[in-house]
Amino acid sequence: MSKSIDIVRSGILAPIKKWGTKWSLWPVHLVTACCGAELAHAFASGYDGERIGALNYGIARQTNVIIVEGAITRKMAKVLRITWEQMPDPKFVIVMGACGLKGGLFWNGYHLVRPSEVVPVEYFIPGCPPTPEGLLRGIRSLQDKIWEGKEKNSIEFKKVELERRKIERKIPSPPKIVAKNPFIKIDVPKDVDWTFGNKLVGELKENLGNLAERITITGKNRICIKVNPENLQKVAAKLKDKFDHVKSVNVIDVTYDNSFIVEYVVSSYSDKELMPVLVTIATKVSKSNPKLPSLHKYWISADYLEREMQDLFGVIFEGNPWGNRRFLIDPSTPEYPLRKDFKLEEEVYVRGDQE
Ligand code: SF4
Known part of the structure; x- marks a missing residue:
């Protein structure tokens, strides 16, 4: 043979x-x-x-x-x-x-x-x-x-002969002088003529009462509801019938405040008038203990979106069926790569004849 x-x-x-x-x-x-x-x-x-x-x-x-x-x-x-x-x-x-x-x-x-x-x-x-x-x-x-x-x-x-050397892991130290937080005021943009939006905001205010800190039109077909973390589930429970799905879950790393802003963007597939409307439910959580209740029982599509944010930012969504396991990224990947203070170990390449 x-x-x-x-x-x-x-x-x-x-x-x-x-x-x-x-x-x-x-x-x-x-x-x-x-x-x-x-x-x-x-x-x-x-x-x-x-x-x-x-x-x-x-x-x-x-x-x-x-x-x-x-x-x-x-x-x-x-x-x-x-x-x-x-x-x-x-x-x-x-x-x-x-x-x-x-x-x-x-x-x-x-x-x-x-x-x-x-x-x-x-x-x-x-x-x-x-x-x-x-x-x-x-x-x-x-x-x-x-x-x-x-x-x-x-x-x-x-x-070209390249030698690969490793140096100590270095994370940039925070700046000594931190600029004052910019004053952010969200107004109804002047050129937005959205009668339905005004009516919707009125309805939301009536429905949510004190549960919402603020409800603002941020653009045509865009509304933002700011809530405290403890009211997040209550707000979701009240909105779930009107808005039937979560389109995205986003996390913003606010370094100067040591916090994360977590946003759920919800919308509707069943109500024609609400279909183009995106409502953002925004809440803030401390970076030192980033835990929030999961909203998957109100919106099933929040489930895997929360898992992604858990993998990438380390925000724990308590009650999410996936628990603390990694979902999106391979287990060998370093933890929480989308946090702003994340930095990979640096590699230095030098030509052998230049040392
Ligand atoms: S960025 Fe796209 S086109 Fe460029 S090398 Fe990578 S895969 Fe190819």
């Missing part, structure tokens, strides 16, 4: 095998970001990548090239690895774009990994985005490599 394999690999049949592999590159494309559009361009009628023997394929088990198109997050890294492991040998990986090389515009992101740390990469196609010509050149180079059985080929990047 092994003798037969040797004949195919390096014996009399090797040229046929090489020829077959060279002209049968079937890339499975991992579109994670905008580079995918360039790949589409490379294989559309203009460039017609298929004419050089590469046909994009959708099933990992029958392909032999992965083209990574864009940023790879910690979560996606597992998918990349599993896809690669499912592919039969011989298999190759091409990475497109600055994001895949070193993170690109997300280079200091909390969630990024480099594909080359997950799978062996044959070629990087630089650029943001790389051009279709660049991708096709990468594929041609891979074909050359397969044919010649060599490690090097026509694309040769200048090799």
